[in-house]
Amino acid sequence: MTRTDLVVSAPVGIVRQKAGWDDWVMRAGLVVLGLYLAITIVLPLWSMLSKSLEDHSGAFVGLANYSAYASNPVLVRSILNSLTVAGVTTAITLALAFVYAYGLTRSRMPGRGLFRAVAMIPLLAPSLLPAISLIYLFGNQGVIRDWLMGWSVYGPIGIVMGEVFYTFPHALMILTTALAVADQRLYEAADCLGATRFRRFMTVTLPGARYGLVSAGFVVFTLVMTDFGVPKVIGGSYDVLATDVYKQVVGQQNFQMGAVVSAVLLIPAILAFAVDRIIQRRQVSQLGGRAVSFRPSAEPLRDWTLFAVCAAVALVLLAMLGMAGFASLVKFWPYNLELGLRHYSFDLMDGGGWGSYWNSLKMASWTAVIGTAVIFTGAWMIEKSRGAGPLRTACHLLAMLPMAVPGLVLGLAYIFFFNPAGNPLSFLYGTLAILVMNSIAHFYTVSHLTAVTALKQIDPEFESVSASLKIPAYTTFLRVTVPVCLPAILGISIYLFINAMTTVSGVVFLYSPDTTLASIAVLNMDDAGDIAPAAAMAMMIVYTSAAVKLIHATATGGLLRVTQRWRAR
Amino acid sequence: MTDAEPYLRLERITKSFGPFQALKDVSLEIFRGEFVCFLGPSGCGKTTLLRAIAGLDVQTSGRIEQGGRDVSDLPASARDFGIVFQSYALFPNLTVARNVGYGLESRKIPRDERTRRVADLLELVGLPDAGPKFPGQLSGGQQQRVALARALAIGPGLLLLDEPLSALDARVRQRLRTEIVRLHRRLGVTTIMVTHDQEEALTMADRIVVMNQGGIEQVGTPLTIYRHPASRFVADFIGHMNFIPALTAGPGRVRVGALELETGELDDLPPGTPVTLGVRPEDIQVRDIGGHAANVFSAHVGELEFLGGIWRAALTERSMGAGPALELRADLSSNAVRDLDVARGAELMVAVPPERIRVFVQGASP
Ligand SMILES: Nc1ncnc2c1ncn2[C@@H]1O[C@H](COP(=O)(O)OP(=O)(O)OP(=O)(O)O)[C@@H](O)[C@H]1O
Ligand SMILES: [Mg+2]
Numbered sequence: 054m055t056r057t058d059l060v061v062s063a064p065v066g067i068v069r070q071k072a073g074w075d076d077w078v079m080r081a082g083l084v085v086l087g088l089y090l091a092i093t094i095v096l097p098l099w100s101m102l103s104k105s106l107e108d109h110s111g112a113f114v115g116l117a118n119y120s121a122y123a124s125n126p127v128l129v130r131s132i133l134n135s136l137t138v139a140g141v142t143t144a145i146t147l148a149l150a151f152v153y154a155y156g157l158t159r160s161r162m163p164g165r166g167l168f169r170a171v172a173m174i175p176l177l178a179p180s181l182l183p184a185i186s187l188i189y190l191f192g193n194q195g196v197i198r199d200w201l202m203g204w205s206v207y208g209p210i211g212i213v214m215g216e217v218f219y220t221f222p223h224a225l226m227i228l229t230t231a232l233a234v235a236d237q238r239l240y241e242a243a244d245c246l247g248a249t250r251f252r253r254f255m256t257v258t259l260p261g262a263r264y265g266l267v268s269a270g271f272v273v274f275t276l277v278m279t280d281f282g283v284p285k286v287i288g289g290s291y292d293v294l295a296t297d298v299y300k301q302v303v304g305q306q307n308f309q310m311g312a313v314v315s316a317v318l319l320i321p322a323i324l325a326f327a328v329d330r331i332i333q334r335r336q337v338s339q340l341g342g343r344a345v346s347f348r349p350s351a352e353p354l355r356d357w358t359l360f361a362v363c364a365a366v367a368l369v370l371l372a373m374l375g376m377a378g379f380a381s382l383v384k385f386w387p388y389n390l391e392l393g394l395r396h397y398s399f400d401l402m403d404g405g406g407w408g409s410y411w412n413s414l415k416m417a418s419w420t421a422v423i424g425t426a427v428i429f430t431g432a433w434m435i436e437k438s439r440g441a442g443p444l445r446t447a448c449h450l451l452a453m454l455p456m457a458v459p460g461l462v463l464g465l466a467y468i469f470f471f472n473p474a475g476n477p478l479s480f481l482y483g484t485l486a487i488l489v490m491n492s493i494a495h496f497y498t499v500s501h502l503t504a505v506t507a508l509k510q511i512d513p514e515f516e517s518v519s520a521s522l523k524i525p526a527y528t529t530f531l532r533v534t535v536p537v538c539l540p541a542i543l544g545i546s547i548y549l550f551i552n553a554m555t556t557v558s559g560v561v562f563l564y565s566p567d568t569t570l571a572s573i574a575v576l577n578m579d580d581a582g583d584i585a586p587a588a589a590m591a592m593m594i595v596y597t598s599a600a601v602k603l604i605h606a607t608a609t610g611g612l613l614r615v616t617q618r619w620r621a622r
Numbered sequence: 623m624t625d626a627e628p629y630l631r632l633e634r635i636t637k638s639f640g641p642f643q644a645l646k647d648v649s650l651e652i653f654r655g656e657f658v659c660f661l662g663p664s665g666c667g668k669t670t671l672l673r674a675i676a677g678l679d680v681q682t683s684g685r686i687e688q689g690g691r692d693v694s695d696l697p698a699s700a701r702d703f704g705i706v707f708q709s710y711a712l713f714p715n716l717t718v719a720r721n722v723g724y725g726l727e728s729r730k731i732p733r734d735e736r737t738r739r740v741a742d743l744l745e746l747v748g749l750p751d752a753g754p755k756f757p758g759q760l761s762g763g764q765q766q767r768v769a770l771a772r773a774l775a776i777g778p779g780l781l782l783l784d785e786p787l788s789a790l791d792a793r794v795r796q797r798l799r800t801e802i803v804r805l806h807r808r809l810g811v812t813t814i815m816v817t818h819d820q821e822e823a824l825t826m827a828d829r830i831v832v833m834n835q836g837g838i839e840q841v842g843t844p845l846t847i848y849r850h851p852a853s854r855f856v857a858d859f860i861g862h863m864n865f866i867p868a869l870t871a872g873p874g875r876v877r878v879g880a881l882e883l884e885t886g887e888l889d890d891l892p893p894g895t896p897v898t899l900g901v902r903p904e905d906i907q908v909r910d911i912g913g914h915a916a917n918v919f920s921a922h923v924g925e926l927e928f929l930g931g932i933w934r935a936a937l938t939e940r941s942m943g944a945g946p947a948l949e950l951r952a953d954l955s956s957n958a959v960r961d962l963d964v965a966r967g968a969e970l971m972v973a974v975p976p977e978r979i980r981v982f983v984q985g986a987s988p
Contacts, residue, residue, distance in 0.1 A: 070680040073697035439697075514711035517678050520698035521705045522725030522776055529713075536715040619714050619756035 072440060075525040079438035083448055086431045090451035092478070093494040097466035098458065104469045105312035118313045128297060128310075132317070135293040138209050138284075139277040139321075142216040146224050146273050147266060149217070153366055154228035156359035159258075161351045163360065169229075171367040174374055176222050177598035179555040179572045180282030181579065182591040183218035186376040187211050187287055188584060194387050196376075207289030215283035218373050220276050221366075224269040231265020232258075264332045271325035278321045279459030281558040282572075286579050294318050295558070298461055302468075302562065312469070315462040326457035374595065381589035396589040403581050405569030410593055413554055413571035416488050420553035424493040424500065425546040428452075429538070432504035433530055437516050456498035460559035463495055468562050483565035491563055492553040500545045507541030508534070536616075540609055547605040551598045627690065629654040629812050630675070630780065635684035637670050637836075644670045645681065646836040652814065652829075657806050659823035660816045662833035663859065668816040671833070672782055675814065677701045689779055703780040704773030708788055710765050712757040718744070718768050719753035725776040743771040746805070763794040770802070774809070781806075783815040787822065799826055820860045824848065832856050854982045857900045863980075864950050866899040876981070878948055881939065884916040886977035900980035903934065906952035907973040908962060917974040921950065926959075926966055933959050937972060 072080070108114045122128055153172065157165050175183070191198045191206035191214075204210055281295040288296060294314055302311035382392045399406040431452065435445050455463070467490075471482045481487040511534065519529040535542065557572045564573050571594050578587040613620060628651035637645035644667045652658050660668040674681040677698035686694045693701050712721050723740040731739070744750055747767035757765050766786060773781060786802070787795045803826050806813050817823055823830045824844040832839040832847060832855075840852040851857035854865065868876040868883070870891045876883050876899065883899070891897070911918055924936035932953045939948040952972065954964060964970060 067683055068681055068695050070677065071695050071697055071700075073699040075699065076697060512707075512709050512711045514707045514709060515713065517676070517698065517705065517707070518711050518772075519724075520678070521676065521703055521773070521778075523699055524725060524728055525699075528728070533713045533715060537713075616715070619758050 070440065073520070075520075075527060076439055076441075078525070078527060079434050080441050080444065082430070082434045083438060083441060083444045086427070086434060087444065087448050087451065089427070090448065090454075090494075090497075093490050094451060094454055094458070094463075094497075097463065097470035100469040101312050101315060101462070101466035104309060105316050107309060109309065118309050119316075122310065122313045122317075127292070128314070131292045131294050131297045131314075134209070134291055135278055135295070138212045138216065138293065139274045141209075142213050142220060142277045143270050143273045145213065146217050146220045147270055149366055150221055150224035150228050150269065151262075151266065152359065152362050154225055154232050155258075156363045158229055158232040159349050160356045160359045161349055162356040162363065164364075168363050168367055171370055172225050173222050174370055174595075175218050175220075177551060177555070177602065178374070178377075178595045179557050179575060179591060180215070180219045180280050181286055181557060181572065181575045181587070182377050182595065183215040183373050184211065184283045184286035185380075185575075185579065185584060185588045185591060186373045187215055189376050189380045189386065189588070190373075196387075205289070207287055208291040211287035211289075212284050212291065212293070215287055216277045216280060218370065219280065219283060220273045221370070223276060224273050227269040227272060228262065228265050231262045231268075268329050268332045271328050275322050275325040275459070279318055279461060279558065281461050281561065282576070285576065295459075295461055298465065299561065302465060308469070311465055315465050318459050318462055319457070322459050322462075323457045326453075329456075330453075377588045378592050378595075380585055381592045383585070386585060396585040397593070399574065399586060399590060402578055402583050402586050405566075405574050405577075409569040409574040410571045410590070412485065412568055413594070414597065416485055416492065416568075416570060417550045417553035419485070419489045420492040420496075421546040421550035423489060424496070424549040425542055427493065428497060428500045428545060429504045429535075429542055430530075432501055432508060433534060436505060436508045437526065437530075439516075452501040453498055455494055455496070458495075460495050460556060461561070464491060464559050464562040467491055483568065485568050488560050488563055488568060488570070489553075491559055492556060493549070495556065495559040496549055496552045500548060503541055503545050503548070504538075507538045511537055539612060539616075543605060543609055543612070547602065550601055554594055554598055554601075626653065628652060629656075629689055631685075631687040632671075632675070633685040633687075635671065635674060635681045635686070637667070637674060637679075638682045644836050645674070648684070648836075648838055650831060650838065650841065652812060654812055655810045657803070657813045657815070657826060657828045659827035659830050660814065660833055661820060661823040661830050661860075662818065662839075664818055666833045667836045668818070668833055669784055670836075672784055672814060672816050675780075676703050676705055676782055678705075702778055703782055704776060704778035705782040706766070706769045706773050706784070706786045708785045710757075710769040712765055712769055712772070714757055716756075717753065718749070718755050718757060718760070721757065721768055722753075722771045722775055724772060729776075739775065743775055744768075746774075746808075747771045748801070761794075762790050763798055766790065766798060767801075770805070774811070779812065781811045781813040783813065785816055785818070788817070788819070795822075802826065824860070832859065834859075851900070851980060854898060854900065857980060857982075862903050862951065864899075864901045864903065866901065866948060866950075868897050868899050869893075870895045870897055874976075881919060881948065883974065883979065884976040885979045885981055891983065895983070898982040900982060901950065901974055901978065903951045903953040904932075905975065905978035906937075906950060907975065908952070908954060908958050908964070908970060911971055911973045915973045916976050917979075918971060921970055921972050923964055923966055923968045923970055926964070929953075931956065933964070935964065935970075937970065 105118055106113055106115060108117070153168070156162055157169055187206055188195065190196055191201055191211065195206070198206070201210065206214075279295055281299060284291070284293045284296050285299065292300075294317060298311050298314045298318065301307045301314060380386055381396050382394070383389070384391045384393055384395060399410070405412070431448065435448050435452070438445060458466075467487065470476065471479055471487060473479060481490070515529055515533055516526050519526055555572060557576060560570055561573060561576065564570055569577075571590055575587045575590045575594075578584075578590065630650075630652040632648060632650040635645055635648040636643065648667075648671060660671060662668055670679065673679040675686060677693065677696055677700075680695070684694070685692065688702065713724065716724070719737075719740050722743050723736050726736045726739060740753065741750070744753055747770055749764060749767055749771075752760060752764065752768065757768060760768065766789075770786070783802075787798055790798065799822060802815075815822075815826065824847075827844060829841060829843055830847050831841050834855050840847060840856045842850075842852075847856060848861055851860065851863075857863045858865075866878055868878045870893050871877040871882060872893055873890075874885055876885055876897060878899070885899070907915075919939050921937035921939045924938055926936075927934040932955055935952050935954055937950045937952055939950070950972075958964065962970065
């Protein structure tokens with residue numbers, strides 16, 4: 054073989070790769086996604102923030118509204134109130150959820166699977182439900198109102214109790230994850246060093262879970278700060294930020310002030326979001342590749358103590374749900390305890406009747422179907438397209454943004470953006486479509502992250518292989534990526550469905566007489582004093598969510614069985 | 623091989639990741655039908671170069687010509703290649719037959735024709751019955767063959783293999799090596815395989831491209847690379863080699879301490895230039911050392927290591943006066959050890975044939 058050393062005159066320029074047909078398709082897709090996210094998230098937020106800088110006639114007034122807000126003692130007291138209930142709730146929820154999570158992950162107590170399932174119950178209900186239950190338990194005609202020793206449940210006490218119920222599963226999920234990734238080797242090392250159990254707990258367990266604790270703390274705090282359902286029903290005259298927004302907008306039609314309070318509400322949410330991101334990044338490194346996951350050994354004393362605590366918590370959760378369920382069936386509380394379905398005749402009440410329920414079902418289904426398609430395809434394009442770096446980064450950031458935006462704020466922002474007649478999209482106002490859009494945007498981030506995680510777990514070279522075989526990437530997406538990620542896709546759709554079914558805060562400003570929703574009906578019936586029908590409608594939401602969850606579990610099980618021939622590794 | 627136009631021509635390829643240069647001015651020519659291995663330590667840029675050739679991660683600058691066509695800026699889907707990844711990247715939800723036929727599905731090839739092609743390919747890689755199975759039901763070695771069949775299905779002009787054997791255990795790897803080479807002979811498709819396993823490269827390749835730190839150290843046949851490593855890096859990376867610091871001492875002569883040695887190759891270096899000598903352990907002679915053989919000296923036998931067919935001896939030459947002793951590892955045949963009574967502590971006459979001494983100018987490479 055001869056090799057002549059050619060004197061090559063190489064082009065010095067930077068090579069810019071031409072884009073293939075499927076690259077263009079994906080880029081176009083990314084542009085569409087970016088526009089969609091801009092319209093459903095960024096532009097509404099923008100109009101809201103600019104609204105907060107305008108007066109009633111729409112003239113720019115700088116921070117005048119903010120100073121008016123700061124000099125209004127009633128409104129400012131709401132901040133303090135919000136901080137108080139959020140702080141207290143966070144402390145209580147964290148303590149309970151930590152013990153509960155510890156029991157689930159670090160002990161061999163019996164019934165762990167059942168405990169895990171029971172703890173998820175609050176996710177199936179709108180946050181209005183615990184508040185309604187509390188009225189039946191501790192209200193003026195409550196079964197156990199004496200337990201409060203004369204204190205009224207209407208106010209901070211009720212809010213805190215309701216919020217603990219509402220936030221418990223959120224904290225629990227984060228903490229079980231944090232505790233589950235413990236490294237067995239650390240514990241063995243601690244044992245070898247003769248550490249006492251208490252020291253081991255202080256030096257190994259707590260530090261290992263500290264990121265989880267901080268993260269859960271921020272999540273709970275933000276949920277309480279921005280929740281509207283519980284304080285609306287049981288807050289009495291105890292005003293908090295979320296109810297202020299509602300009162301300003303719905304009660305006084307003072308949109309500017311509503312925008313100002315919303316802007317204030319954004320602060321804790323954005324803070325929580327930032328902290329969560331930082332922590333996520335740190336926690337990854339905590340568990341090395343060769344870590345051995347923790348297997349607790351049986352210790353009867355510890356196991357049964359934890360069992361007792363967990364059982365107590367689980368019973369309280371069940372009791373809250375059971376109370377609402379029971380009250381919805383009772384003929385006339387507390388005088389006639391005969392059971393019947395009278396309160397389920399929603400058509401006899403205000404609030405939209407059964408129509409609201411069907412609307413909710415429709416809205417949640419559309420949210421699940423469209424949302425899953427948009428979010429998963431979007432995540433795939435962001436993850437797998439080639440080139441177009443800035444576009445992908447921008448889309449990813451937009452997808453992360455909703456996490457930092459409370460539902461109430463997003464809902465209000467939608468009014469500001471879609472309502473003005475000048476907006477060509479204003480025809481959406483008052484339709485089911487805008488509710489679907491809002492719900493997708495509201496729950497975008499978690500779904501997006503689920504999709505990204507699933508996509509990162511499959512082989513990164515599917516697209517390369519299909520390029521080499523001259524098969525467009527989107528064909529491989531449909532034929533391979535989607536089937537392989539089906540469990541995650543179903544998970545996303547169920548998450549979207551249940552959240553769309555239960556959300557109040559996101560949609561409370563956006564429904565119209567034609568598009569009342571079940572959760573809104575609960576709110577309105579409660580407002581009108583029809584508490585039993587409100588409880589009944591809340592229970593309908595719970596039954597629906599639970600049924601859908603069950604169907605999903607069965608379907609996933611069936612799917613895994615059908616596909617296990619290739620899923621088995 | 624002929625002097626014909628190269629099939630693949632890389633001209634001054636560079637690739638930067640931010641400030642880091644993963645490929646530095648790489649030029650290379652590969653001829654039609656060749657089996658070329660990119661060999662080098664981890665992180666030297668082999669995969670980066672392969673992916674640039676495929677168009678999967680385009681080079682920062684430089685030109686790539688394939689089959690007379692400038693493909694430098696074409697997307698991967700517009701180039702002509704088949705690729706097998708270390709992970710195989712088989713589609714888990716499709717049967718083996720559909721995996722192999724995946725690239726044929728869009729080509730308007732009638733179904734029965736497609737089925738036949740797939741069957742032929744599976745036959746070719748020795749898996750005639752695997753068609754209806756799913757990839758997850760196959761062993762690693764079998765999956766590897768499916769990936770190979772899938773890449774070959776579209777009849778690519780260039781086959782790219784990125785460490786295709788590294789995820790397999792030693793025995794399977796051995797067998798697949800032979801099979802890939804056999805397949806290559808049969809199909810004659812120009813093949814580039816990335817590996818960091820020198821044995822793999824030496825046994826499989828027509829030519830080896832030794833890479834280091836983003837550049838090409840040497841290109842040549844396995845024998846050339848082994849016999850005439852162009853740099854100390856290549857010598858060290860492939861096989862074993864003794865490195866001996868020395869000073870030039872006139873044409874064809876070097877001085878190691880008090881010892882003067884004759885060397886085959888030596889450019890016109892002024893006397894007194896520091897150089898490094900490279901001698902392979904198996905090139906040190908202990909038998910049939912004639913009276914007029916060059917570079918003969920007596921050495922002390924230190925450790926003796928039994929390696930099965932051969933012994934590796936640590937030899938020390940002490941004539942160097944005050945300087946450090948000259949230490950050499952030598953591979954001795956079992957015969958020689960027996961016949962010459964080589965044992966620990968013995969003295970042994972050794973010769974280093976001048977033509978087997980490589981001279982590396984110091985500072986030129988690490
Ligand atoms: N996307 C990237 N961003 C930054 N640096 C990269 C990237 N890809 C590769 N590199 C760097 O470029 C260098 C060459 O990488 P490459 O994967 O080509 O090595 P390799 O020779 O294939 O090594 P190995 O044998 O480990 O596969 C490495 O130092 C690597 O860290
Ligand atoms: Mg590599």
